[in-house]
Amino acid sequence: MRILLIRDKRAGHRNQVEAIAAIAANETDVAIDRIDIRRWRVVGGNLRHRVFRTFADDRGRLLNILFGIRLTAAERPDLVIASGRATFIAGSLIARQFGTKLLHSGFLSGFDPEYFDLMLVQSPRFAHEPKSVFTPLPCAVDPEQLPRPRELSRIEDLRSASIGLLLGGNASEYRFAASDWRGLVELVRATKQDFGLRWRVSTSRRTPRWASQQFRSLVQEGVIEQLVDYRSAGPGSAADLFKSDAIAVTEDSRSMTAEAMAARRPVVVLRPQRVRPSRATEEMAVMACSRAVAVLPIGSVEAELFATTLLSLKPDDRDPRDAIAAAIRPLLRTVA
Missing domain, CATH: 3.40.50 (Rossmann fold)
Structure with missing residues (x-):
């Protein structure tokens, strides 16, 4: 054929x-x-x-x-x-x-x-x-090619757990304010300090340059272990992040969310303040019905809520x- x-x-x-x-x-x-x-x-x-x-x-x-x-x-x-x-x-x-x-x-x-x-x-x-x-x-994620993630069921399990953060940016239905990007930076910093999470972050073509620079600064501070910059690394460069124990992703990307779910990881979807209801948000709501996925608003999520939400998720073993x-x-x- x-x-x-x-x-x-x-x-x-x-x-x-x-x-x-x-x-x-x-x-x-x-x-x-x-x-x-x-x-x-x-x-x-x-x-x-x-x-x-x-x-x-x-x-x-x-x-x-x-x-x-x-x-x-x-x-x-x-x-x-x-x-x-x-x-x-x-x-x-x-x-x-x-x-x-x-x-x-x-x-x-x-x-x-x-x-x-x-x-x-x-x-x-x-x-x-x-x-x-x-x-x-x-x-394109093949879960059989990924290592088995650490089971996250207790607070103690979070210490040194690896978290992949997949960053998107403005899309038709989503608009990220400067406060949203600052909130993401502070969330990463706080969860590293309070729970010992090991962060690996990837940007996309929609991530503003100045926001990427904020995360680059976190590398220099030792807060995140790896930053994959889409502008220099190109398409497919975030693939290694699916080996993390859990994945966080901004809500503007259904594709990245689907990839995270297919990787059989707990998935926390982070929502910016300005969202226009549409078919895209409807499809994201369908994904959020999975026990492996939770949606948290960037504007109000704190380190403790992120951690307890992560522990409540159960990855789906089915292959999409x-x-x-x-x-x-x-x-x-x-x-x-």
Whole structure:
């Protein structure tokens, strides 16, 4: 089976399509091709959506105009996998041009079901939409490749326990004030002092430079053991943090939260003060229903609350890849 991955610049989207391809590879023999969409050509914003819906039958021309993509019959995929609105549009045009299948990760509104073959959704509210299946958010973390974490059930267990902190930043539904970043810095400092936690921190492309510098200062103070700066280390640089005994993550990133859960670690999600309710926050609420996850507001969380919350969490031993494999297996059978 020849699979074509359509990827944009967002690490979360890229990780999802790569994860689905890896799951498919465990089900059948595959050859994987990739197209990276760096930017839109000619049109942008809502206009590109309207252009797609109006001229979707002129597939080859639209692929070239919108994305600069030209494919020949020799490059025909059996299955196209996408995640994100831009990649959905490109993937749908390619799939319809060659009469192949499109699998999309994440719910998208406003598209007729004729434009795709399977949509993996992360909220049960959309589980019964046409051609949709409710699954965990796909991620590339393989829990079998990680060391077993220390069991955290008593205060004494926290002494020298390693905690990975995955930092995001401003997103559509989330806005971090300076007070949020200061609160995170003080939380790390206080839990190190009061409970002996060993912190390892990773920034992302959305983390402000000045906030990254605050955490760099904590390295110099000896408060945190490691800082992985995304700007210098690049995508995938935080992978080593999933070996920690527990993971804290800012709420703006569902992908990082899904990865932390897949690593079979206790997960504390840290919420900034300004949050706009949306589908993203709804999907985060679904994740928070797990006994492995708790959500704490940055503005009011103190060291003791963080510690007691951490001790109350029970990692989930289930592998999310099993549910995703079950969801995509019928589609794979139609193209194998």
